[in-house]
Amino acid sequence: MAESNYHHGDLKNALIAAGVEILAREGIASLSLRSVARRAGVSHSAPYAHFSDKQTLIAAISTEGFRRLYSKLDTALNAHSAEPGRQLVACGQAYMRFALNERDIFKVMFSGVLEQEKEYPEFVEISQATFQLLVKVVDACQEKGILRPAPTDLLATAIWGQVHGLVSLALEKQISHTVLDLHPLDEVLLFTLNQFSQVPLTL
Amino acid sequence: MAESNYHHGDLKNALIAAGVEILAREGIASLSLRSVARRAGVSHSAPYAHFSDKQTLIAAISTEGFRRLYSKLDTALNAHSAEPGRQLVACGQAYMRFALNERDIFKVMFSGVLEQEKEYPEFVEISQATFQLLVKVVDACQEKGILRPAPTDLLATAIWGQVHGLVSLALEKQISHTVLDLHPLDEVLLFTLNQFSQVPLTL
DNA sequence: ACCTGAACACCGTTCAAGT
DNA sequence: ACCTGAACACCGTTCAAGT
Numbered sequence: 001m002a003e004s005n006y007h008h009g010d011l012k013n014a015l016i017a018a019g020v021e022i023l024a025r026e027g028i029a030s031l032s033l034r035s036v037a038r039r040a041g042v043s044h045s046a047p048y049a050h051f052s053d054k055q056t057l058i059a060a061i062s063t064e065g066f067r068r069l070y071s072k073l074d075t076a077l078n079a080h081s082a083e084p085g086r087q088l089v090a091c092g093q094a095y096m097r098f099a100l101n102e103r104d105i106f107k108v109m110f111s112g113v114l115e116q117e118k119e120y121p122e123f124v125e126i127s128q129a130t131f132q133l134l135v136k137v138v139d140a141c142q143e144k145g146i147l148r149p150a151p152t153d154l155l156a157t158a159i160w161g162q163v164h165g166l167v168s169l170a171l172e173k174q175i176s177h178t179v180l181d182l183h184p185l186d187e188v189l190l191f192t193l194n195q196f197s198q199v200p201l202t203l
Numbered sequence: 204m205a206e207s208n209y210h211h212g213d214l215k216n217a218l219i220a221a222g223v224e225i226l227a228r229e230g231i232a233s234l235s236l237r238s239v240a241r242r243a244g245v246s247h248s249a250p251y252a253h254f255s256d257k258q259t260l261i262a263a264i265s266t267e268g269f270r271r272l273y274s275k276l277d278t279a280l281n282a283h284s285a286e287p288g289r290q291l292v293a294c295g296q297a298y299m300r301f302a303l304n305e306r307d308i309f310k311v312m313f314s315g316v317l318e319q320e321k322e323y324p325e326f327v328e329i330s331q332a333t334f335q336l337l338v339k340v341v342d343a344c345q346e347k348g349i350l351r352p353a354p355t356d357l358l359a360t361a362i363w364g365q366v367h368g369l370v371s372l373a374l375e376k377q378i379s380h381t382v383l384d385l386h387p388l389d390e391v392l393l394f395t396l397n398q399f400s401q402v403p404l405t406l
Numbered sequence: 407a408c409c410t411g412a413a414c415a416c417c418g419t420t421c422a423a424g425t
Numbered sequence: 426a427c428c429t430g431a432a433c434a435c436c437g438t439t440c441a442a443g444t
Contacts, residue, residue: 011408029318032436043410045438050408054437111314115232116376131379150394153381158369158395165368166361173319176334178356191353192361195398214427235417246429248419253427257418 012050012060014040019061023104028113031104033057058113059120065105066126072098073133084140088147089201091137092163092193093186099167107171110164134160146199155196162192215253215263217243222264226307231316234307236260261316262323268308269329275301276336287343291350292404294340295366295396296389302370310374313367337363349402358399365395 018039022031033054034044051057076094080086099106108114114123138156141147147155169175170185179188186203194201221242225234236257237247254260279297283289302309310316317326341359344350350358372378373388382391389406397404 028315033438034436044436045411045440046409048409048438107315110371110375110377112231112310112375127377128379131377151382151385153379154386154391154394157372157378157382157391158365158398161369161372161395162361162365163368164372165366165370166364167368168313168371169360169364169367172313172315174313174330174334175360176331176356179354179360182354183357188357188360191357192364195361236419237417247417248421248430249428251419251428 011040011042011046015047015050015057016060016064019057020064020105023061023108024102028104028107031058031108055115055118056120058108059118059123061105062109062114063120063123063126065102065109066123066130068102068105069095069098069109070126070130070133073130077133077137084137084144085146085197085199085201087137088141088159089190089193089203091134092189095163096167096185096189099171103171110168131156131160146197146201148196148198159193159196162196163189166192214243214245214249218250218253218260219263219267222260223267223308226264226311227305231307231310234261234311258318258321259323261311262321262326264308265312265317266323266326266329268305268312269326269333271305271308272298272301272312273329273333273336276333280336280340287340287347288349288400288402288404290340291344291362292393292396292406294337295392298366299370299373299388299392302374306374313371334359334363349400349404351399351401362396362399365399366392369395
């Protein structure tokens with residue numbers, strides 16, 4: 001607590017952690033370069049020693065978000081190995097739970113807070129790795145005849161879009177009450193995934 | 204040009220129009236209460252006579268965005284009356300074109316810029332009317348056997364989620380190059396819509 | 407090399423005052 | 426009723442200076 005934070009040691013990661021905490025505790029509206037610096041216990045201009053601007057810091061926070069999402073999906077996958085249909089459903093559910101439980105970091109990752117004029121290679125790498133996780137599941141489903149024959153990455157994109165869109169609309173409170181009053185969101189998700197499946201998917 | 208803008212007459216709508224223009228010309232990063240006031244030619248505190256805070260102004264701008272989206276979808280619908288399959292494809296395309304051509308107002312409408320602690324009745328009304336447009340098309344498709352039997356509003360939600368998710372991922376540059384290099388976005392959209400259809404949908 | 411503090415041009419919001 | 430202008434507490438970014 002009372003440590004000298006001159007030569008902090010790992011201020012860069014401390015700033016990323018502070019940003020993640022602010023998103024979880026106070027929400028996206030409170031995420032500023034200065035609030036992140038305050039939470040990390042340094043002056044408001046200290047972050048510029050490690051990030052060239054606010055966008056670069058947000059890219060690093062988004063990258064950490066993708067690492068957490070990747071981890072959740074990987075766990076969901078491993079819990080149902082050799083049952084690709086269940087893996088697909090578990091991935092969809094894990095994606096939805098991540099979005100609902102960690103709303104604000106999910107929004108930072110996907111809601112254009114990160115304007116991508118620059119490249120951010122670590123961000124691109126983990127987001128592509130996440131997509132490849134889905135491609136693997138979709139491929140396994142196709143081999144078992146659960147999903148129809150089609151270019152695997154095209155089908156994976158369609159399924160990602162389906163789940164992502166449903167979750168995004170839910171976060172924005174755009175899903176009609178005539179639907180939600182009769183069907184909990186988990187059921188809506190299952191219904192949407194079943195549009196792609198040749199055999200009924202269940203939980 | 205050189206009019207007295209004391210007692211502007213319709214400053215409220217002038218501010219909304221100014222906000223829409225800023226989104227189209229300068230982008231979401233430039234949308235501030237003060238920039239909107241500047242473009243409308245009034246002082247930075249004048250908007251408070253018509254909007255209780257920035258969120259309420261953004262809600263009004265989002266409402267105008269939904270009116271424009273509604274109008275595009277309605278036009279797409281009327282261009283293919285009595286051919287529900289084509290209506291569905293045309294709606295999906297119109298939704299995608301709106302998002303790509305008017306990126307920043309689309310983002311304001313859907314990307315959580317509008318934190319919905321308050322209600323904004325006009326916003327809710329036009330967004331529900333837009334959903335009902337889709338419900339009508341889906342219902343017509345079901346009657347013709349193009350879409351499978353299922354609760355119509357559930358199916359409409361699934362299709363909206365599919366198109367919205369695909370478009371959102373495209374805006375965030377999250378769609379893999381292994382997909383986009385082989386398939387233009389229009390084709391990916393058609394592929395995703397065909398997941399729902401019992402007969403092949405075309406343009 | 408890493409961090410501070412003053413400075414600058416912005417921002418949202420409030421409020422007394424002007425017409 | 427509608428709008429202005431000063432004021433306040435924020436924000437991102439820069440830069441000279443400190444250790």
